[in-house]
Amino acid sequence: MGMLEDFELLKRHRFRLLPYGWARTKTEAHLIAKSLGYPVALKIISDEISHKTDVGGVKIGLKNDQSLSLAYDEIMENARLATGNGKPIRGVLVQKMARKGIELIIGGKKDSQFGHMIILGLGGVYVEIFRDISARLCPISEKDVEDMIDELKSHPLIEGARGQKGINVAGLKELMLSTCRMMEKEDVKELDLNPVIFDSNGYDIVDARIMK
Ligand SMILES: Nc1ncnc2c1ncn2[C@@H]1O[C@H](COP(=O)(O)OP(=O)(O)O)[C@@H](O)[C@H]1O
Ligand SMILES: [Mg+2]
Numbered sequence: 001m002g003m004l005e006d007f008e009l010l011k012r013h014r015f016r017l018l019p020y021g022w023a024r025t026k027t028e029a030h031l032i033a034k035s036l037g038y039p040v041a042l043k044i045i046s047d048e049i050s051h052k053t054d055v056g057g058v059k060i061g062l063k064n065d066q067s068l069s070l071a072y073d074e075i076m077e078n079a080r081l082a083t084g085n086g087k088p089i090r091g092v093l094v095q096k097m098a099r100k101g102i103e104l105i106i107g108g109k110k111d112s113q114f115g116h117m118i119i120l121g122l123g124g125v126y127v128e129i130f131r132d133i134s135a136r137l138c139p140i141s142e143k144d145v146e147d148m149i150d151e152l153k154s155h156p157l158i159e160g161a162r163g164q165k166g167i168n169v170a171g172l173k174e175l176m177l178s179t180c181r182m183m184e185k186e187d188v189k190e191l192d193l194n195p196v197i198f199d200s201n202g203y204d205i206v207d208a209r210i211m212k
Pocket of ligand 1: 018040041043050051052053054058060095096097098099103124194195206207
């Protein structure tokens with residue numbers, strides 16, 4: 001499935017995604033940015049591009065019409081280079097900027113023998129660098145989520161250290177329990193919510209990829 005369909009599936013299951021709109025033209029991008037309110041992020045939408053940053057398909061912190069215009073042109077140019085031609089480009093995602101906070105990844109997959117499992121880890125660029133993740137079989141309890149946090153090397157970051165507030169653990173529990181439920185109900189093969197950005201008040205789901 002493409003990014004837009006992945007987002008729709010999550011919305012049907014009452015996941016609260018960071019507000020966004022799908023723009024097919026630059027004019028539409030401006031209209032969406034205006035209705036969402038600056039600053040916004042801009043991302044390429046193409047079924048041939050799953051790692052958008054790798055091809056120069058993501059621009060964040062756009063503060064006004066002018067920077068949106070420039071970012072739009074750059075992303076489109078980069079995407080044309082990456083896909084060889086313009087065909088598979090469906091447009092751009094205009095998305096509100098997320099809160100500042102800690103980027104986590106919530107992942108999942110279906111094991112042919114054991115069924116659905118869920119993973120938690122430090123997200124964004126750190127996933128590959130630290131490989132700091134914990135995992136459980138679905139369904140999970142709130143206590144499982146607490147244990148999964150404790151098992152991470154980065155748990156001081158998540159729980160709060162050195163004057164930094166920790167993350168909203170209640171929000172993480174709710175999100176992880178819903179993720180297990182959704183994966184089992186929809187029989188999802190693989191899922192990545194990466195990143196979900198947490199602060200002490202809540203979280204923003206920024207990016208998602210689902211394989212059915
Ligand atoms: N709306 C946003 N607000 C804040 N940061 C963002 C936003 N969108 C993307 N980012 C940052 O850019 C990174 C890459 O964006 P993402 O949508 O995850 O694309 P991809 O994983 O396909 O490269 C994210 O991990 C995050 O750090
Ligand atoms: Mg991502």
